[in-house]
Amino acid sequence: MIGMGENILYALPAVPLGTALLAFGIRSRRVAEVVHLAGISILALLSLILVRDVLGGQRPFVLDGMFFADELTAILLLLIGVVGFLNGFYSIGYMRHDLAHGEVKERNISFYYGFYHLFLFTMVLSAISNNVAILWAAVEATTLGSAFLVGFYHHKTSAEGAWKYVLLCSIGLAFALYGTILTYSNAFSMVQDAHKAMLWTELVNMAPHLDPQMMKLAFVFILIGFGTKAGLFPMHTWLPDAHSEAPSPASALLSGVLLKCAFFAIIRYYAIALQAVGKGFPQTLLLIFGLLTVGVAAFFILVQNDIKRKLAYSSVEHIGIMATGLGAGGALGVFAALLHTINHSVTKSLLFCTAGNITMKYGTRDAQKIRGMGKVIPFTAFMFTAGLVTVAGSPPFNVFVSEFMTLTAVLRSGHVWPMIFLLLFLVIVFVALILLISETVLGSPPEDLPRGEVNWLTLLPFGILFLFMAGLGIYLPAPLNQLLQGAVSVVLGGK
Amino acid sequence: MxxxxxxxxxxxxxxxxxxxxxxxxxxxxxxxxxxxxxxxxxxxxxxxxxxxxxxxxxxxxxxxxxxxxxxxxxxxxxxxxxxxxxxxxxxxxxxxxxxxxxxxxxxxxxxxxxxxxxxxxxxxxxxxxxxxxxxxxxxxxxxxxxxxxxxxxxxxxxxxxxxxxxxxxxxxxxxxxxxxxxxxxxxxxxxxxxxxxxxxxxxxxxxxxxxxxxxxxxxxxxxxxxxxxxxxxxxxxxxxxxxxxxxxxxxxxxxxxxxxxxxxxTVPQVIGEIGAVMAVVTMVYGFVMYFPQDDMKRLLAYSTIAQLSYMFLAISMSVYGSKLAFNGGVAHIFNHAFAKGLFFLVAGALAYTTGTRRLSMLRGILNKLPVVGLGYIAAAMAITGVPPFNGFFSKFMIILAGFEIGRYHPLILVLVIVTVIESVGSFIWILKWMGTNVLGTPSDVVASAVAPPLAIKFVLTVLILMTLISQYLVFLFLS
Amino acid sequence: MAGTSVVNALAVLLILTSMMVVGTKKLRLAAYMYSIQSLVLVSIFLSLAIFMRAEPLYIWSVTALITKTFLVPYLLLRTLKTVGDQEEGMTLKTTASIFLAVLMVALAFVVVGSFHTYALLKIKVALAVSIAHFLLGLFCILTRKNALKQILGYCLLENGSHLTLALTAYNAPETVEIGILTDAVFAVLIMTVIARRLFKGFGTLDTDTHTLLKG
Incomplete structure (x- = not known):
């Protein structure tokens, strides 16, 4: 395993793809679980090895540079590997519960694991692709890979959610394809080399010479396109439907990791646009979209009753914060946005998984009906509270750190009013989430509800995610800091 | 360290x-x-x-x-x-x-x-x-x-x-x-x-x-x-x-x-002015709100608001360069903590033993629950600033510093005079309740009170002592 | 120059067929229209390949012929068989939608007019058509409420971007084209699967009635 060099770039997508194919073929639930567990473990391990390699200064390229890894890739793979592992682990307990309660059939369990790994495969592919067309195709494939996870339950609502998800994201991504084509033809007319004009690493190098008019248009298309997938306002409407209808661990993966895949695609083009058309244009766009997103999401978090929809809107809000961070720009802003992706992944995974346990216990997602969680399922309730407090942006947890950095970055960029608006929106979110805690966690539970946690197997990932959440709130480990600094200089062209 | x-x-x-x-x-x-x-x-x-x-x-x-x-x-x-x-x-x-x-x-x-x-x-x-x-x-x-x-x-x-x-x-x-x-x-x-x-x-x-x-x-x-x-x-x-x-x-x-x-x-003087004015406005507000309260804890809440205004006033005045005002503020943070802590714990002890916090239902506490009654007296005296309790010393420092600054800054002089008036007013009001509640023959609820647990008695005693000596501790450090 | 005029003429034909796809009320008929339109697209690819000496486009036309002229309409028709041929509701009157469609074509020409890159100049009309096509697809999705019609809209959209790709990036590596086409076919496949489940759940494909999830 040690010292795989460039082979790791083959191994990374191969493992989830292989696991997926294997899982589809297995009928026994037990065997499928074992295969699944092995798949997520190996993937997590591989992504950690890649992170180590990248930290060690390696820049693996394979297939004529079609696939590669830099610090940005490493961060995204870290999320896919680690968060994918924890959610995958949680899935086992969750699916067992669903099976026991007749929500799903035994055969469908292996389908679930199959699609889970297919989904992981497409995300890994989007992370490591250097070729912008493959990047696009991979992001589009993530939609297709995850559509069946969204529509996994055979409810009317899950079909509706899945429909909106696939349709809207496909349309959005068609825009992104236009952006990709525009960028390519722009670059091709410069270098006359079809292969090079598709490679992101080359595009960044030649960015200062690209036609600025055309790059502006391309960036707008990219922002609309990948922005749809990332959940930026006004293209976010599919997100709460899809994220609330999926099985909870899949929701966690959608919110925690998938949004970031699209967001990282935006970052890649942001890096090109910064040099091709200057700072002003991309930053202003991102700042406006980011702030609008935060504002609209804040309002919806307040008025929603369904806890998973609340969480989904909170994801929209956090994507808005990340976009605002990029919009503020500068090393601080980009650093804040990248750190925020990590923090949000960890926290939102925890929240969706706890929401899964809550739904299992109460049999509803309606915040008006969930009462007295602290007495019924104290451990889950504690994790849920901690998670909500975190996404509300309160110390001592990790999201506070990156939110504060984002605020500082916006202030540094001289946008006083946007910062004040951002603060106001964040207060609304804070109020909404604190309200949610005090309604659901405190109070007296329904009398006929037996006390006790749903499933002990599901609690282990909670603990680990909580440790990440609290740990990153207090300290930023040196390797992670180095990784983030490296990624910032990749984006801003310091190397 | x-x-x-x-x-x-x-x-x-x-x-x-x-x-x-x-x-x-x-x-x-x-x-x-x-x-x-x-x-x-x-x-x-x-x-x-x-x-x-x-x-x-x-x-x-x-x-x-x-x-x-x-x-x-x-x-x-x-x-x-x-x-x-x-x-x-x-x-x-x-x-x-x-x-x-x-x-x-x-x-x-x-x-x-x-x-x-x-x-x-x-x-x-x-x-x-x-x-x-x-x-x-x-x-x-x-x-x-x-x-x-x-x-x-x-x-x-x-x-x-x-x-x-x-x-x-x-x-x-x-x-x-x-x-x-x-x-x-x-x-x-x-x-x-x-x-x-x-x-x-x-x-x-x-x-x-x-x-x-x-x-x-x-x-x-x-x-x-x-x-x-x-x-x-x-x-x-x-x-x-x-x-x-x-x-x-x-x-x-x-x-x-x-x-x-x-x-x-050095802090801009305008901050001192804003701080001092807001402090005195709040102080007066807190004082006015004493009158309609019947719940003991709510009365104490408004008393806290007013006492904190003293501290804000003191720190704001220190902006004018008065070391005495700053020390007075710090001393008041310290002293008030013990006095107010005691007062609340007395209220808690009363609630625990009698089941009510309504001021008008409490009479003759000293007779039936001596430790609680003593605590009530000490806390009330300390809060209102009666010597030899600790509140007196820090309030005195603040007001003294106020008059010193007031010689050059008429605004501060006015504010300090208002503060003195408030101080006297709250003294009268809180002592009025103290007289009613602590002394006399026990009312029905007090008479039927259970004995407070040992832990409560112990803590009250420690705090009564602290209301008498905490100011010396402060002086030792601030001198 | 003859080559470019053939391409441009075919491009105009493409617009006409796509308007027919949008305008036809019978879904079965619309699916056939789409098949015909894809055929026009394939012939554009072929003529581009011939006149511009762009060899990769031969492969493109073959793959497009297989997937777009046969596979995608087949998928749609198969779905139609299960859900029954549907009369669709629409939010706009025919005259209004034709007017809007023309507006979009005009818009596309204006956008293309602002491009200055030399290589693109020869085929400006075709480029404008491709963008107009994309917009028409979008228009179809937004104004038509039947899920299958929306899939058709997506296909139009996809054809538009495919044409743009062929015009501006025909020399791109084949892997790229294969990747994009695979995605498109899979997208249609998955959409039809979900559309069937929608029909099973709601008994209709009218998306106006699919409103369990709100807010």
């Missing part, structure tokens, strides 16, 4: 982290033990600091050359921390007697581990705030204390307490935005989170920064116009109220103000 400081921050947090995993029977003992350890650290630090009296700052958390958190050990932090951990320990001890099924006002059958976990987290984060050498540290612990108080105010979980808890966190969080802005602004201007970086700002920069700090402080210390959460917060279990009012939460605001004024070098 840094270890003592870390001890008083981390030990209660460790205790708090353990509490949820302990069986209900041992949780009280373990929590008392950890809070006692924290108190011991505070005491040892006090003693060690008394020996050489040189303040210093040690950086603890530095990433990429930027210091995020460090501890400052000086007279201010050592004194205030001592008060925080001391009262914290007393409250934990008191709660052992209070939080049980024998409580007549509010029998408590579950949630004790949660209570202790939060309470100790509260103590630890208060210590963390007090020692923080960075604005970021102040901000972080500001918010954590807010969360702790939110979950403690909402402890009973019924509709009303949930609502009150929400008020507390939302108002203080909104106020915290001021501190967010100041922290970000100072960091951008100076490249440092250190509190002392305030001193490097320009005149205008300082005004901006201090406006942010004042907003945050007002919110947390329940000063106008952000005061409304405090009277509502009275639905909390009484030991919580005692801690909120005496040593934490409301003291956070005034402490941050004091700490920043101390570190910023």
């Amino acid at each position: 840094v270890w003592y400081a870390l001890g008083s921050i981390l030990l209660p947090m460790v205790g708090g982290a353990l509490a949820p995993f302990l069986p209900e029977r041992s949780v009280k003992k373990v929590s008392q033990f950890f809070s006692f350890l924290a108190f011991l650290c505070g005491l040892l630090l006090l003693v060690a600091f008394a020996a050489n009296r040189t303040g210093f700052t040690q950086n603890l958390l530095t990433i990429s050359g930027i210091n995020f958190y460090g501890v400052t050990i000086d007279t201010l932090s050592v004194l205030v921390n001592f008060m925080v951990v001391f009262i914290g320990w007393l409250i934990c001890t008191y709660s052992a007697g209070y939080m049980n099924a024998g409580n007549r006002e509010h029998p408590i059958t579950e949630g004790v581990p949660r209570f202790y976990a939060l309470m100790q987290l509260f103590i630890g984060s208060m210590s963390g705030l007090v020692f923080s050498s960075t604005l970021l540290g102040l901000l972080v612990f500001f918010e954590i204390t807010g969360l702790c108080s939110w979950s403690l105010i909402g402890f009973y979980g019924d509709q009303q307490s949930r609502k009150s808890a929400l008020w507390a966190i939302i108002l203080t969080h909104c106020a915290a935005l001021g501190l967010y802005l100041t922290t970000a602004y100072v960091f951008l201007s100076t490249g440092s989170f250190s509190v002392s970086a305030l001193g490097q700002l320009t005149e205008t920069g300082k005004i901006l920064a201090f406006v942010g700090i004042l907003i945050a402080s007002w919110g947390k210390s329940a000063q106008l116009p952000l005061h409304s959460w405090l009277p509502r917060a009275m639905v909390a279990p009484t030991p919580v109220s005692a801690y909120l009012h005496a040593a934490s939460m409301v003291k956070v605001g005034v402490y941050i103000f004091a700490r920043t004024v101390l570190e910023a070098g």
Whole structure:
């Protein structure tokens, strides 16, 4: 395993793809679980090895540079590997519960694991692709890979959610394809080399010479396109439907990791646009979209009753914060946005998984009906509270750190009013989430509800995610800091 | 000495982290033990600091050359921390007697581990705030204390307490935005989170920064116009109220103000003016609100608001260059903690034994419950500033400093005169209630009171003693 | 120059067929229209390949013929068999929608007019058509409420971007084209699967009635 060099770039997508194919073929639930567990473990391990390699200064390229890894890739793979592992682990307990309660059939369990790994495969592919067309195709494939996870339950609502998800994201991504084509033809007319004009690493190098008019248009298309997938306002409407209808661990993966895949695609083009058309244009766009997103999401978090929809809107809000961070720009802003992706992944995974346990216990997602969680399922309730407090942006947890950095970055960029608006929106979110805690966690539970946690197997990932959440709130480990600094200089062209 | 400081921050947090995993029977003992350890650290630090009296700052958390958190050990932090951990320990001890099924006002059958976990987290984060050498540290612990108080105010979980808890966190969080802005602004201007970086700002920069700090402080210390959460917060279990009012939460605001004024070098006078005027306005408001109150805890809440205004007035006056005013403010933070802590715990003891907090139903406490009655007298005397109780000394320092400054600044003179009038007025009003409640023959509810648990008696006795001697401790350090 | 005029003429034909796809009310008929339109697209690819000496486009036309002329309409028709041929509701009157469609074509020409890159100049009309096509697809999705019609809209959209790709990036590596086409086919496949489940759940494909999830 040690010292795989460039082979790791083959191994990374191969493992989830292989696991997926294997899982589809297995009928026994037990065997499928074992295969699944092995798949997520190996993937997590591989992504950690890649992170180590990248930290060690390696820049693996394979297939004529079609696939590669830099610090940005490493961060995204870290999320896919680690968060994918924890959610995958949680899935086992969750699916067992669903099976026991007749929500799903035994055969469908292996389908679930199959699609889970297919989904992981497409995300890994989007992370490591250097070729912008493959990047696009991979992001589009993530939609297709995850559509069946969204529509996994055979409810009317899950079909509706899945429909909106696939349709809207496909349309959005068609825009992104236009952006990709525009960028390519722009670059091709410069270098006359079809292969090079598709490679992101080359595009960044030649960015200062690209036609600025055309790059502006391309960036707008990219922002609309990948922005749809990332959940930026006004293209976010599919997100709460899809994220609330999926099985909870899949929701966690959608919110925690998938949004970031699209967001990282935006970052890649942001890096090109910064040099091709200057700072002003991309930053202003991102700042406006980011702030609008935060504002609209804040309002919806307040008025929603369904806890998973609340969480989904909170994801929209956090994507808005990340976009605002990029919009503020500068090393601080980009650093804040990248750190925020990590923090949000960890926290939102925890929240969706706890929401899964809550739904299992109460049999509803309606915040008006969930009462007295602290007495019924104290451990889950504690994790849920901690998670909500975190996404509300309160110390001592990790999201506070990156939110504060984002605020500082916006202030540094001289946008006083946007910062004040951002603060106001964040207060609304804070109020909404604190309200949610005090309604659901405190109070007296329904009398006929037996006390006790749903499933002990599901609690282990909670603990680990909580440790990440609290740990990153207090300290930023040196390797992670180095990784983030490296990624910032990749984006801003310091190397 | 840094270890003592870390001890008083981390030990209660460790205790708090353990509490949820302990069986209900041992949780009280373990929590008392950890809070006692924290108190011991505070005491040892006090003693060690008394020996050489040189303040210093040690950086603890530095990433990429930027210091995020460090501890400052000086007279201010050592004194205030001592008060925080001391009262914290007393409250934990008191709660052992209070939080049980024998409580007549509010029998408590579950949630004790949660209570202790939060309470100790509260103590630890208060210590963390007090020692923080960075604005970021102040901000972080500001918010954590807010969360702790939110979950403690909402402890009973019924509709009303949930609502009150929400008020507390939302108002203080909104106020915290001021501190967010100041922290970000100072960091951008100076490249440092250190509190002392305030001193490097320009005149205008300082005004901006201090406006942010004042907003945050007002919110947390329940000063106008952000005061409304405090009277509502009275639905909390009484030991919580005692801690909120005496040593934490409301003291956070005034402490941050004091700490920043101390570190910023010269502070623009306009900040002093704003601070002083708002302090006196709040003071008068608090005083006026005494009259309609019948719930003992609500009366005390308005008294806290008014007393905090004294501290704000003192710190604001120190902006004019008066060392005496600053010392008076610090002394009042310290003295008021013991007096108000005592007062609340007396109210709690009354609620525990008689089942009511209604002032008009209480008569003849001294006769039936001597320790509680004595506590009532000591607390009332100390709050209203009657010698030889501690409140007198710090109030006297503040008013004296006010008159000194008032010779050159007519505005301050007017404000101090108003303060003196308020002081006399509240003296009369609170002594009126004291006379009614403590003396005379017991009313029905008092006559049928049960005996308070030993833990409650012990804590009340300690606090009565402290209202008599705490001022000497302060003088020792401030001289 | 003859080559470009053939391409441009075919492009105009493409617009006409796509308007027919949007305008036809019978879904079965619309699916056939789409098949015909894809055939036009394929012939554009072929003529581009011939006149511009772009060899990769031969492969493109073969793959497009297989997937777009046969596979995608087949998928749609198969779905139609299960759900029954549907009359669709629409939000706009025919005249209004034709007017809007013309507006979009005009818009596309204006956008293309602002491009200055030399290589693109020869085929400006075709480029404008491709963008107009994309917009028409979008228009179809937004104004038509039947799920299957929306799939057709997506296909139009996809054809538009495919044509743009062929015009501006025909020399791109084949892997790229294969990747994009695979995605498109899979997208249609998955959409039809979900559309069937929608029909099973709601008994209709009218998306106006699929409103369990709100807010």
